[in-house]
Amino acid sequence: MNEKQAPKPISTSFTRLLDCPYPIIAGPMFLVSDEELVIAVSEAGGLGAMPSLNWRTPERFREAVRAVKARTRKPFAVNLIVNQANPRQHADLAICAEEKVPLVITSLGNPKEAIRRMHEAGGKVFCDVTTLDYARKVEALGADGVIAVSAGAGGHAGPISPLVLIPYLKRHLRIPIIAAGGVATGEQIAALLLLGAAGVQVGTRFIATEEAKVDPAYKDAILRSEPEDIVMTLRISGTPAAVIRTPYIERVGLDLNPIEKLLYRFPQTKKAMKMLRYHLGSRALEKAAHQTTWKEVWSAGQGVGLIDDLRPAGDLVRSLMRECRDTLSHGY
Ligand SMILES: Cc1cc2nc3c(=O)[nH]c(=O)nc-3n(C[C@H](O)[C@H](O)[C@H](O)COP(=O)(O)O)c2cc1C
Incomplete structure (x- = not known):
């Protein structure tokens, strides 16, 4: 065809x-x-x-x-x-x-x-x-x-x-x-x-x-990954987001750090913390999407298991x- x-x-x-x-x-x-x-x-x-x-x-x-x-x-x-x-x-x-x-x-x-x-x-x-x-x-x-x-x-x-x-x-x-x-x-x-x-x-x-405008290493990770490799992390935006479990993601963990967690609890600091987390998370995503880095933060869903070309x-x-x-x- x-x-x-x-x-x-x-x-x-x-x-x-x-x-x-x-x-x-x-x-x-x-x-x-x-x-x-x-x-x-x-x-x-x-x-x-x-x-x-x-x-x-x-x-x-x-x-x-x-x-x-x-x-x-x-x-x-x-x-x-x-x-x-x-x-x-x-x-x-x-x-x-x-x-x-x-x-x-x-x-x-x-x-x-x-x-x-x-x-x-x-x-x-x-x-x-x-x-x-x-x-x-x-x-x-x-x-x-x-x-x-x-x-x-x-x-x-x-x-x-x-x-x-x-x-x-x-x-x-x-x-x-x-x-x-x-x-x-x-x-x-x-x-x-x-x-x-x-x-x-x-x-x-x-x-x-x-056409997708990302680093070849990211595309390669999509082709190689399986549904079991997808984990939910709070470290991108403060709400659970799906990423590929890379050695870097394993090292930094999926949860907020204890100080962030504490600051999320108070209304006075929650909004500022959310914005900071979003800023840091976006920067990490951006780096990993567009250049080769050991800080591999690659966003993807469970469909990776069905993608091989x-x-x-x-x-x-x-x-x-x-x-x-x-x-x-x-x-x-
Ligand atoms: C890398 C990535 C970035 C995304 N960015 C956004 C976004 O900026 N805004 C949005 O509404 N959805 C965003 N999504 C969600 C997608 O638009 C879409 O709803 C989702 O990917 C569907 O699930 P699938 O990846 O399993 O096909 C993003 C998804 C991925 C994988």
């Missing part, structure tokens, strides 16, 4: 809402997803997504959005962190509205303002959720869809198995549900569509692509969709 040949579209409530042929988002990844990956995925018929914080200033972020719009007419997405710890959220949201970004994906915090502003601008908003309670809140605020982040995901994984989370949310929500966490094959995508998802958001699998992102989108279609039509 020719990797460049596009499989037939797969129509769901997500593809109809965003006007794209395939129900797959390449999840926004801090330090990994930039213009090249977004363009490759959207051009192939999925939806490329990038976090606004991958650019150091709002101005640089606006240039990146314009660069994407100049090279593809297909829909794409931007991820905004909408909690108080992100001082850029209002500036970056204004840029998304002014540049008419087709889809904003919010994570953490309250998405109310993002939903209002993007709807005025004619855009759509999906919100990351890990529980029904929060999913209900964002639906009531007018979100167009949810990204259901389950156990096993890269980044900040949720606590609930996708086998339960998707049908559980489906019972209670009317808006489209996008399944995120551990997805690396077309068979899994078919299974999630059958469970009630309107699409999938795939992160870790897209690190092993030619590095390919162009467009070919990956097409082969995942072909596998998904074949599974749906032939069964198992």
Whole structure:
């Protein structure tokens, strides 16, 4: 089968809402997803997504959005962190509205303002959720869809198995549900569509692509690692985040140090500690993502166990969709 040949579209409530042929988002990844990956995925018929914080200033972020719009007419997405710890959220949201970004994906915090502003601008908003309670809140605020982040995901994984989370949310929500966490094959995508998802958001699998802008050692670690190698650490942002267990991670441990723990207990020091931890964690991630260092802090989810080749992102989108279609039509 020719990797460049596009499989037939797969129509769901997500593809109809965003006007794209395939129900797959390449999840926004801090330090990994930039213009090249977004363009490759959207051009192939999925939806490329990038976090606004991958650019150091709002101005640089606006240039990146314009660069994407100049090279593809297909829909794409931007991820905004909408909690108080992100001082850029209002500036970056204004840029998304002014540049008419087709889809904003919010994570953490309250998405109310993002939903209002993007709807005025004619855009759509999906919100990351890990529980029904929060999913209900964002639906009531007018979100167009949810990204259901389950156990096993890269980044900040949720606590609930996708086998339960998707049908559980489906019972209670009317808006489209996008399944995120551990997805690396077309068979899994078919299974999630059958469970009630309107699409999938795939992160870790897209690190092993030619376009992902990270050090080859990081990509190699994705190819070599197994699900058993993924551990949750508090040392990146203060909330559990999935990383590959490297000798460095083993040495520094997964928990906060005793002084940090103490300072987290008091409201007067908690916010400052959170910001410090986030700053230190981001710096460690950034170093490990972009250069060879013994301080290997590599973010990834359990899907590493199903990833054994590095390919162009467009070919990956097409082969995942072909596998998904074949599974749906032939069964198992
Ligand atoms: C390296 C890495 C960085 C991530 N950065 C972000 C981010 O900045 N914002 C966000 O909403 N999600 C982020 N995520 C989560 C992904 O968008 C996606 O939801 C998740 O990776 C899905 O799980 P999977 O990795 O098992 O496919 C990140 C994930 C990874 C692996």
